[in-house]
Amino acid sequence: MVITLQRSVTFPPIRLRRIDEYIHYVAKNAPTLEELRERGLEIGRGRGDITRLLERIQVVEVNNNRVSLTSAGRQLVSLREALSLSVYHALFFQRLFHYKLLVGTLAELREGDFENLHGAVNERLSRISPTAWLNKVAFKTLLQIAEDVGAIEKRNGIYYYRGDPVEKAVSEYYEKHGVKIGSNYYVAVDKVLVEECAKEEKPHNLYKVDTGCTVTKIYNLFVI
Structure with a gap:
């Protein structure tokens, strides 16, 4: 089964956990397409729904029937270790237009039930393409x-925007691995997430990190 967002865009009906397991396995094994099916990591016919999706957003590539990570895929896996599932928000926000539209709509409205949000997203979508429609599935x-990446939460049938999960994860990471003095975090060099966003503070051998710069750079990694 494949979910159709627009005529040329498909999305497999699957939880993020399944996508994460797929990427983790590919990172370690560079498996064949058949091996992914045997492991229960792929669904759908032919090449497979998850493989097609991740090829489309340039996270994996297939050569001689073997699946491997692209440069963006390797960066995703590296950041996944530090930031958990929140890093997928940056990936999908930059590379899946309908996901970005959904999150942006809820960020603007702050809250809404399923029907109201669905209508609001499709109303915005119709401004871009009058024939486009995002079905309920x-x-x-x-x-x-x-919800899985932490961008939204559901309570009593109402969805609420929780803020930027990448920004939250970066702050939590540096709070765990560094020292906060005033509004700044200081960490050891091996705990710096993005080199361009850190400045060495001598003679303490610590690096002052700019969390805002770090968040921006992480998003920019996934711009196509």
């Missing part, structure tokens, strides 16, 4: 992913 899948 696809919309539910994207909502679940946004």
Whole structure:
């Protein structure tokens, strides 16, 4: 089963955990397409729904029937270790237009039930393409992913925007691995997430990190 967002865009009806397991396995094994199916990591016919999706957003590539990570995929895996599932928010926000539209709509409205949000997203979508329509099954899948990465939460049937999960994860990471003095975090060199966003503070051998710069750079990694 494949969810159709637009005529040329598909999205598999699957939880983020399954996508994460797929990417983790590919990173370690560079498996064949058949091996992914045997491991229960792929669904759908032919090449497979997850493989097609991740090829489309340039996270994996297939050569001689073997699946491997692209440069963006390797960066995703590296950041996944530090920032957990929140890094997928940056990936999907930059590379899946419908996900970005959903999150942006809820960020603007702050809250809403399923029907109201679905209508609001499709109203915005119609301004871009009058014939485009996001069906309810696809919309539910994207909502679940946004919830899994921590961008939104659902309480009593109402969805609420929680803020930028990447920004939150970066702050929590540096709070765990560094020292906060005033509004700044200081960490050892091996705990710096983005080199361009850190400045060495001598003679303490610590690096002062700019969290805002770090968040921006992480998003920029996934711009196509």
